Amino acid sequence: MNKGAVILVVILMSSNVFLLSKTVSAQNPLFTEDFETGSNGWMYKDGALSFAGTQQSVVYEGVSAYKMTGAIDSSGAYAGEYQYALNIPVTPTTKFFFAYNFPSKNVAYIGYYLTFSTGKMGYYISLFSGSFINISVTYLLQYRNEAVNTWYSHTANVYDNYRKAFGSVPSGLSITGISMMMGDPYYTHKTQTAYFDGISIAPDSSQYKEDFETGSDGWKYTDGALSFAGTQQTVVYEGTSAYKMTGAIDSSGAYAGNYRCALSIPVTPNTQFSFAYRFPGKNVAYVGYYLTFSTGKMGYYISLFSGSFINISVTYLLQYRNEAVNTWYFHTANVYDNYRRAFGSVPSDLRITKISMMMGDPYYTHKTQTAYFDGISIAPASKFIEDFETGYDGWQKITGNFQYAGTQTQIKYQGTSAFKMISSRESSSGYAGQYSYPVDIAVTPGKQFTFSYYFPTKSVSYVGYLLHFNNGKEAYYISLFSGYFINNTAYYLCQYPNEQINLWHTHSHNVYQNYINAFRNIPSNLKITSISMIMGDPYFTNQLQTAYFDMLTIS
Numbered sequence: 001m002n003k004g005a006v007i008l009v010v011i012l013m014s015s016n017v018f019l020l021s022k023t024v025s026a027q028n029p030l031f032t033e034d035f036e037t038g039s040n041g042w043m044y045k046d047g048a049l050s051f052a053g054t055q056q057s058v059v060y061e062g063v064s065a066y067k068m069t070g071a072i073d074s075s076g077a078y079a080g081e082y083q084y085a086l087n088i089p090v091t092p093t094t095k096f097f098f099a100y101n102f103p104s105k106n107v108a109y110i111g112y113y114l115t116f117s118t119g120k121m122g123y124y125i126s127l128f129s130g131s132f133i134n135i136s137v138t139y140l141l142q143y144r145n146e147a148v149n150t151w152y153s154h155t156a157n158v159y160d161n162y163r164k165a166f167g168s169v170p171s172g173l174s175i176t177g178i179s180m181m182m183g184d185p186y187y188t189h190k191t192q193t194a195y196f197d198g199i200s201i202a203p204d205s206s207q208y209k210e211d212f213e214t215g216s217d218g219w220k221y222t223d224g225a226l227s228f229a230g231t232q233q234t235v236v237y238e239g240t241s242a243y244k245m246t247g248a249i250d251s252s253g254a255y256a257g258n259y260r261c262a263l264s265i266p267v268t269p270n271t272q273f274s275f276a277y278r279f280p281g282k283n284v285a286y287v288g289y290y291l292t293f294s295t296g297k298m299g300y301y302i303s304l305f306s307g308s309f310i311n312i313s314v315t316y317l318l319q320y321r322n323e324a325v326n327t328w329y330f331h332t333a334n335v336y337d338n339y340r341r342a343f344g345s346v347p348s349d350l351r352i353t354k355i356s357m358m359m360g361d362p363y364y365t366h367k368t369q370t371a372y373f374d375g376i377s378i379a380p381a382s383k384f385i386e387d388f389e390t391g392y393d394g395w396q397k398i399t400g401n402f403q404y405a406g407t408q409t410q411i412k413y414q415g416t417s418a419f420k421m422i423s424s425r426e427s428s429s430g431y432a433g434q435y436s437y438p439v440d441i442a443v444t445p446g447k448q449f450t451f452s453y454y455f456p457t458k459s460v461s462y463v464g465y466l467l468h469f470n471n472g473k474e475a476y477y478i479s480l481f482s483g484y485f486i487n488n489t490a491y492y493l494c495q496y497p498n499e500q501i502n503l504w505h506t507h508s509h510n511v512y513q514n515y516i517n518a519f520r521n522i523p524s525n526l527k528i529t530s531i532s533m534i535m536g537d538p539y540f541t542n543q544l545q546t547a548y549f550d551m552l553t554i555s
Contacts, residue, residue, distance in 0.1 A: 038054060044082055219260065266349075283368060
């Protein structure tokens, strides 16, 4: 994790950039705008506009989107700007979703900006020309080289954006306004058109973040005779604050200190738990965290100082041994995999209901322990990596009349292992073999899929990979041996013909761009829900095919 300071340097946008009025609407924890019922609440701010309003010809989703056509006037630097007053608290999971489309690039940029209760602003723009950088009151997220006549959607964590730009997030920070705009800070006076749609500002219920920068609201005392429990600024992992506990066990418990926060977070195949801790001494048995699940089971993530602990029917443990005092340690774990390995299966509706920071003294030494906690997050991982070095846990057979399916060490792309399939098709399927792994990965700009395969024969039509999306569409990435396949409304294909046998072939693709190229528009909440290794036999040859698979990444 980068702990370097953000360097703020000067940006020349305009001396006439407008700040939103401090008058805000009633408290609103969620803002969504799809323009399906008009554009009530949006107020004109800048630009000589020939058109501003909803229309039904160019839309991102639904039946309407907002359109602006205009050029700068004598008093401003925007070819068009409309604003909406808000009062939305910024929390560690506040996400900003938005979409835009532009038929030309006549000005410098189009996009959105947020105004904060501190007077600072955050810009989210498609950059056409010029150069813009953060300054002391403004940050920018710039998306470059986007094509005309294409809808682009983006998602950003507002809390993280603000903190990275300005160093810290003040307690009580809120978003006071949102603007749709077309920026012409170089005063070209050219006419620009842009479309806006799919706007949302909301906390992300699928994740949890805690960095103690704005206090420790939500954490409740559970156990221990504590002489100190609270945030402090002397020993921190990142930012300016971390949580500190100093205590010993009391008569009723086995923790020298325990604080707990209630949650309700679904556990998906990519749910990742990240956390940091530090301790100046090792006076008790362990320091760390535990998660409580909706099934009543628990998962412990601890730095073990002494004693011996093992999984039981209701508890699993990840233990980190021999960690040094006075050092921050940061760990990341896949909760779904941890739960499945411990208990055999994962219920489809499993949720994390609590997280606890604790100092464990199960041997009742009654010694005083101090520990620091920081950098906590529970969120879907943004990437997937599989190299089969530790087996193939989580991969499930979907179809195939297999003679062999599993890891082997003779033929591999890198490392010591790769996955091998030998199979022919089952009577009900068009695949000679298919193994699948569930994931939950958002398709964002730049999302890259990299993969490798190897085949000693070409007995069926193709070998490769299949991605499934949460809207039911699919993507094929295949080495084509025979036949002819084209995109349709349900799937797209990236095909490699004429690849040689007995060689590893590796490829890399931008999934976000592949999807746009195939289907034109991309949903703001698009996710990859599974990845499959496949050997395709759509012409029902019933031949036996062998293939090897290795080094898959989605990042």
